[in-house]
Amino acid sequence: MLAVHARYRGRSSRRADLVARSAQALATLPGVGTFDVLGVEDICAVVESPESVCDLVMALLSDGDWAIGIGVLPESNSAATTKSVATGSLPRQARAGIVKATVQDHPKEISTDIEAVFALLGQVLQKRTMEGREATSLVRRGLNQNEAAEALGISKQAVSQRLQAAGWQAETAGWQLAVNLLKRADRPSP
Template sequence: MYVITADQINSRADIDRAGALLQLLISRFGPSFELAPDQTAGDEVQMMTTDAAVALEATLAIHRTGRWSVGLGLGPVRTPLPAATRQAAGPAFIAARAGVTRAKRTDTHFALESAQERRSAPTSLDGSDEDMSAAEVEALIGIVLLLRQRRTPEGWEAIDLLHLGFTQGDAAERLGISTAAISQRLKTAAWRAETAARPALVRLLEHLHRQTIETGPSA
């Protein structure tokens, strides 16, 4: 299971943004979560999924708001599942908790933890090329997060239109700019580089998850 725990940044000096985040997550990924995303404690939101692509996309969506520290935990959960996410437990939840705690001290406000590595140092399991650590996958996701973090509003505007199905020509017309200007926005935003990286990141998460389930603690 992939468990995400998100903790609101500087919540004492801000309004409670959990409700808005829950609406965003449910509208975009609702059926893909095992249980509905939940506000678990104060300004904290938690969710879980069996789909690595959904875990990555949800992480990216939460991170884009700039309002949350995000911990992604991989591993088993206690079954049968309860009626609500706030009642769920297991090694993946412990890993996500450790992740969000560490995320608060990182440049990206993101951290990845596997349940297997909760028991040992974050190194490859036996030194073979097939094994990897959560730290290695976290570093690669972190590069994408930093890239997105530095993207301009104009870059996001162009990218969002493409995600809605607009062609570059249609997007240019919609924004009242030239196709060359749209192309430059996308280039500056490194949109193609991110798009190319996402499938690889999903495969790495899947590999790390299998590795964690096969060698980690049981729920």
């Protein structure tokens, strides 16, 4: 079972409202359960699949104001316990952009590898321009480059250039690597 815990680290003066609204918005992502709002800054939800975990973590990293904990408890059917593992993986003073993972009943290396791939993905996302964000958002939703070009009112070549500058190939490779690591982590240890 998989869970994600996120702690808001931004500067909003109305952080409780922002955190509650963020929890509602993030719960609309496919495979993401309802978030528990834990105090003023923290939210936590069980997530159905490694793909959904990656989509959720990428959304939080893109925002730039969240510290993120991932909990993986293979063979568990307890949402509360899995959420507790996710919450326990995130140090109290973790800063925005940090992803910490705890995988129960597996060697520590798998947690470290999950953290490393999200650190690399975070770097790709941080360097992205607004134009790059627009192009990658459309392609991520399933549009091809011609359709994205039409939606943006630019040429296919311009979309291709934006995707290249935005690190789209690195993002898709990193996303797949993260999914593969989470799938391995969510299986019982041999």
